[in-house]
Amino acid sequence: MNLPRQRYEETFVLNLGPQHPATHGVLRIKVTMDGEYVVKAEPVLGYIHRMHEKIAEQGNFAQFMPYTARMDYLHALALNHGYCLVGDRDAGIQVTERAEYIRVITVELNRIASHLLWWAAFLLDLGGFTPLLYAFDDREQILDLLERTTGSRLTYCYFRFGGVYNDIDDEFISDTRTFIDRLRKRLPVMYHSLVTGNIILIKRIKGIGIISAEQCRRYGASGPVARGSGIDFDVRKHEPYSIYPELDFDIPVYDEGDSMARYMVRMDEIEQSLRIIEQALDKLPDGPIMAKVPKNLRPEAGTCYAAVETARGSLGHRLLCNGDRNPYRLKLRSPTFSNLSLFAEVAEGMMIADVLAFLGSLDLVIPEIDR
C-alpha cells in the first residue's frame, strides 16, 4: 500500500536505530514520516566500521583469515572461502580435491544456517516469535556439526590457502546425512505449513517492497534480492569456482520482486543447498586436505579478483600485491552494501510496518556493510 504522490504537509523525523529491535545490529535509518507513511528513508552507516580492509594490509596473508569471518558472521565460511579463493588464485595454488569438497560441504551447511537465521529473524520482525525457536532448533544441529569439525560455532577460521585446517571424519558425514533427512522432513511442516502458507504472513509480505530488475541492475544488487526480482544470476553457476560446476543444482528465480519472492528464493535455496551437500558427500574423494603451500605466502606483484556467492549475494575480493608479504590493498565488494543502497528508493511512500518487513527481507548483516 503506497502513499499517493502528493505534497507532504506535516512530517516528522523518526530515528530507527542504531539501537532498534528491527534493524538487527547497528544500522540507523532516519525516516521522515507523514503519519505512518514514510516520505523519505535514509540509511546511516558506519556504526560498526572496523577497518577490516586496512587491517588486511597490516599483517601477512594468513593473518587476515580470522578477520574475514567477523564481517559476515552469519555466513562466515563463505567469507573464508572468498579470501582463500583470491589468495589461491593470486599465488597460483592448486587446492587439493578433497579440500575443495570439504569447503563446499561446509560452506553450504553454513549457508543453510544463515538462511535459517534470516528466516527466524524475519519472522521476529513480523511479530512471530515461535518460528524463531523452531529454526534455531535446526540451526543448532548445523552449528554442532560445524563445531565438531572447525572448533568454533559462529566465526569460523577454518579454510587455509591451499586447503582446510581439519579433515572431516565419518561421524561428520553420517551426521550430516541424518541432518539432511531431518531438515527435509521438517521443511514442509515447520516452515511451509506453519509460516509460508499462513494468510497473515502472505498478506504482510506479498506485493510489499517491490524491486524491479532494472533497480537491481542499477544498484548492483545480487543474491536472493536480485533473484527475487527475476535476475538469474548466481556466482556459483555463472562465474563458477571450486567444484560447483561438477554438481547438479538449480538457481531458484522468482519474477515478482516483492518480499515474498525473496522469501521463497531463500527457502528454495535451502533445499538446493541440501542437494549440493548430498552430492558432494557422495563424491567426496580421499586424499590430502592441504596442498603444498609456502610457509609465507609472497605472491608476485599484480592484481587478482575472485567472487563467491554468500547467502546474501556476490562477494568480491580484489587483491593488490606488490610482491611483499602482506597485501598492498584488499578491497571487498560486499553484497549487502549494494542491496541496502536500493532501500531508500523503494521504501519511499510505504508504511512504516511495511518498510521494516521490507528491510527484513533484504537480509542485512551490518558488519559486512560497514567492514
Add this chain to the structure above:
Amino acid sequence: MSGYWRDIFVGAKSLVVGLSITGREFFRPVVTEHYPYETPTLPARFRGHIELIANEESGEPNCVVCGLCQRACPSGCIALSGEKAPSGKGRVLTSYMLDFTTCSLCGSCVESCKFNALRFSREYNRVAFDKSAFQLDLIARLKEQNQCKP
C-alpha cells in the same frame, strides 16, 4: 470477489493448520539444555583460549621459545620470553602472557607450533569484572595444573 472468499476460506484453513502444528509441539518434549545444571559436551576440537603443554616426565613446558606463535598471531596478543637453558642446550620459557581481551580464538598460534607446546583449553566460561583477569599467565596456569595432577 472470488479472491475475497478465497482469502477467507484458504486463510482460515492456514490459520487452523498453524494452530495444529504449534498445538502438537506443545506436547512434545523439551529440546533445550538446562544450562548451569546440564553442561554441553565440548567437541575434541573445541577452541578455548590457549594453554601450554607440559612434558610428560618433567612437567616443564614443551615450549622452546621459538616465537612462531607470537609472529603468527594476527592480533598480537601473545608475549613470551625465555632464557638460555641451564644445560646450555636450547632455551627455556620464563614468561608466557596471553592477552585474552584481544584474542579472537583463531588458533593460528596452535597451528604454527611445531613443538607440541600449545593447545586449546577446555575453558569456555571465563568471566570477570576486571580487564586484568584476562591477562593470562600461562606458566602459572601450567603450574596449577601440575599441582592438581595426582
Add this chain to the structure above:
Amino acid sequence: MMANPIVHALVYLIGLMTFAGLNAAYLVWCERKGAARIQRRTGPCEVGWAGLLQPLADGLKLMTKQLLVPDGVDAALFRLAPVLAMLPGMVALAVIPFGAHLQALDMELSALFIFAFASLAMLCVLLGGWASGNKFAIISSARAVSQNLAYEIPMLLTLITIALISGSLNLREIALDQQGGLFQWNLFRLEGWHILTMWIAFIIFFICSIAETNRAPFDLAEAESELVAGYMTEYSSMGYGLFMMAEYINIVVGACLTTILFLGGWGCPFDVAPGWWWFGLKMYALIFTIIWVRWTYPRTQIYRLLNLSWKVMIPFSLINLLITAGLVKFL
C-alpha cells in the same frame, strides 16, 4: 444473600481485587510456560517449584525499580494513565456473574456497561502514549484508537444478536437463559435454529476480543519490532507493570464475556452440577486459546487489520444479525 450491603460490597471488592491481581500475575506465568512448551523450552523454572514464584519475583523487581519520568512528558497524565488503565477491567469484573449466585453487582444493562468501560481502556492507552511525548508511543496510541473503534462495531453487532435471542442485555439473564445443557448454549442453540449461524458470531466475537485486548496477532499498539514497546516505551517500574496487569485483566474480562454470551456461563454441558467451576473451566480454556494463538501467528498490519474489520467482520456480523432477527421473528 448477605444482609449487610456494606459487608457484601467489601467481601466482593476484596475478592475481585484478589482475583484480578492473581490472574494478572499468574496469567503471565501461564503465558510464559505455554509459550515455552510450544517452543519446546522449559520456561520459568528457577524461582519456586516450576517457577511458580516467578510472578512474585517479577512484581517485587518492578516495584523496587524507579519510575522514570523523562523530561518533556506531561508528568501528571504520565502517572495517571497506568492507574486509569487498571480501572475498566476491574469495574467490568464487578458485573460479571461467575455463578448463579456469585456476582458482585447485578444490573440491567451490564453487557453495555462493560463495553462502555472497555472504551475507557483505549482512552488510557491514548493518554499514556500522548503523555509520553515519544514518537513511537504516539503512533502506537493512534493505532490503538483506530483499532478499538474498528473492532467495537462488530463486537456490539454480535452483542445485539445475542440480545435478540435472550431478550436481555443483563449478563446474568443471558446466562440463565442458556442453562440446561449444551444445546441451550447460544453457540449450539437448537431452539430456533440458532446453531446454524451462531458459530460465525462466536468466531467474530472471539477475534474481536483478541483485537480489543491488543493481543497478538493484533498487538499493533505494542509491535516491538516496529514501535519498540509502543505506548509503554517510556514507562518503567510499576507504570509498565500496571499496563501489563491491565492487559491481562482485560483478557480475563474478554474471556468471561465470551463464556457468558456463547458458552452458557456457569452451566454444565451435560446439565449436571452447574457452578462457578464450569465457568472457570471455559474461561481458562478460552484464555489458553488466546495464548496459543499469540505464539503461533505473526503480527498483522494496521491497514490489513482495519480491512479485516470493515470488509469481513462488520458485513458478516450484520448479515448474521439479520438472519438471527429473521429466525427470532419467524420461528
